[in-house]
Amino acid sequence: MDARGWDERYGQTELVWSSGPNATVAEQVSGLKPGTALDLGAGEGRNALWLAEQGWTVTAVDFSRVAMEKALAAADRRGIALEAVVADVTTYEPDRSYDLVLLAYLQLTWDQLGPVLRTAAAAVAPGGTFLLVSHDLTNLAEGVGGPQDPAVLQTPEQVAGALGGLRVxxxxxxxxxxxxxxxxxxxxxxxxxxxxP
Incomplete structure (x- = not known):
């Protein structure tokens, strides 16, 4: 689905996804000292908003203008700061490094995701953390829900192998x-x- 399609989907309801953070994201981030965070493919900002409430300085990136507007409106209602960038993550180049770089359920084919992972890995500041949570390829046969197109599903080994100089x-x-x-x-x-490192 392209940006226009996502704009339409995000515009049809108050929230497509839940307002709270993904449980795995919250669990993985809870022990980290807040700093700067980059949320790539942030959607309506559920994780970015939660990070900001935990004291992180967050940049949320998504190609849906409607999603970013909703994230900013939610940040305003909650009294928190959020930088929202309308950009395609497949071509987005961060202009600085971050203490946390997050990709949560970013559904791209591997020829698109591979370069995004390399860009994300390069954006992690020294001592910082890269975190990815996504639908696994085995979910098709062994799990429930999620995309049914194997082209947009990953494996841990595939992702870990694309992270360059990061320590997995x-x-x-x-x-x-x-x-x-x-x-x-x-x-x-x-x-x-x-x-x-």
Whole structure:
């Protein structure tokens, strides 16, 4: 889906995604000292807004103008600062480095995602953290929900192998509870966390 399609989708409802942060993102970030953060493919800003509330100075990037407007409006309502950049993450070049670079459920084909991962890794400041959470390829057969196109799904090994000079701390599949048809089932996600020397 292109930016116009996402603008339409984000414009149809108050929130496409939940207002709170992704649970894995919150868990992984909770022990980090707040600094500067870059959220690539931020959508409506659920993770970026939460990070800002935790004391991070956040730049949220998404190619949907509507999503970024919604994120800024939510930041205003919550009394927090947020820098919102309308840009395509496949061509976006950060102008500085960050203590945290986050990619949460960024659904791109590998020929697009590979370069984004290299850009993201290069944007991690010395001593900083790279964090990716995404739908795992095995979720198609073993999990529930998520995209059904294998071209936009990753594996921990694939992501970890694209991070250049970062030190990979975690590269694993994790199970995420999902409510479906009144029962709890599980989705399978890729989790990769790495640190810059």
């Amino acid at each position: 701390e975690t590269a694993e599949r994790i199970s995420r509870p999902v409510e479906k048809d009144g029962e709890t089932r599980h989705a399978i996600d890729t989790l990769v966390r790495a640190a810059a």
